[in-house]
Amino acid sequence: MSDDESCELLGFDHVLLPVGDLDEAVGFYGRAGFPVGFRLDEAGIARLVVGGETPGLLLRHEEGTGRRPPARHPVRTWLEVPDARVAAAALEDAGIGLLDGPFPCATGWTVEFADPWGNVVGLTDYTKRPQLGRRP
Template sequence: MPDSTKPRAIGFNHIALEVGDIEDALAFYGRIFDFQLRSKSKTMAFIDLGDQFIALQAGRKQPADDGRHFGLVVDDKEAARAALKAAGVKPLDGPFLDFRDPWGNRIEIVGYDNVQFTKAPNVLRGMGLTHLTKNESAKKELAEKGMAAN
């Protein structure tokens, strides 16, 4: 039984990435992904992910990330692979589709069909992604937790 005195972690609202320059970062990510810009200033930009977002913040100071990364879920992993190639971005060696942006942020591309993560039907509808489905492995994982997959 969960400890009722502690809050339960239930998801992410956003991820913040430190980049060198906001305009350069928007141009870089715009070569790879189709996204909706929520807002921006000289030091911040916010990219919508439906009910979540990525915050880009100017001022990266640390060296490139190695193991530290986040998995960015996309509607079409193979289209992401092609977009990385077209943008001249070489994926990192390994079993996953990982890359580093020009500021050293490490990002793993994950297909929506293959994750235990689901978007609510109203969010998928708002994003124009009602056609997305889960593969059998993801459906099984969701079923084991008592969560229905779309």
């Protein structure tokens, strides 16, 4: 990036996850504990709320996006939670299979799951280093 003000990074807008069926995706992420901030069916999008922040996960229906397992080296979206081990139990109780974890990481614990379209989401905590998290 240059010093040009037009290239200044101001923050995240959304993390976009392509999905093959918006209704199914909203239901899947609802079971995983993600509330819907807004839904625009005519545009094929729904924003999932992530904490008190304006950016969120944006589900976007894309034709031809079929069900698939996660890629061998997928892009991962990790979100902070108070306790990833509790989140893992809640995901399993909701019938959402875990890809990995909970496993220890540098800040605490992480658990990962994938949606039916192969998008990988991680839930991570800062239980080992609370001073680095949102709730020190």
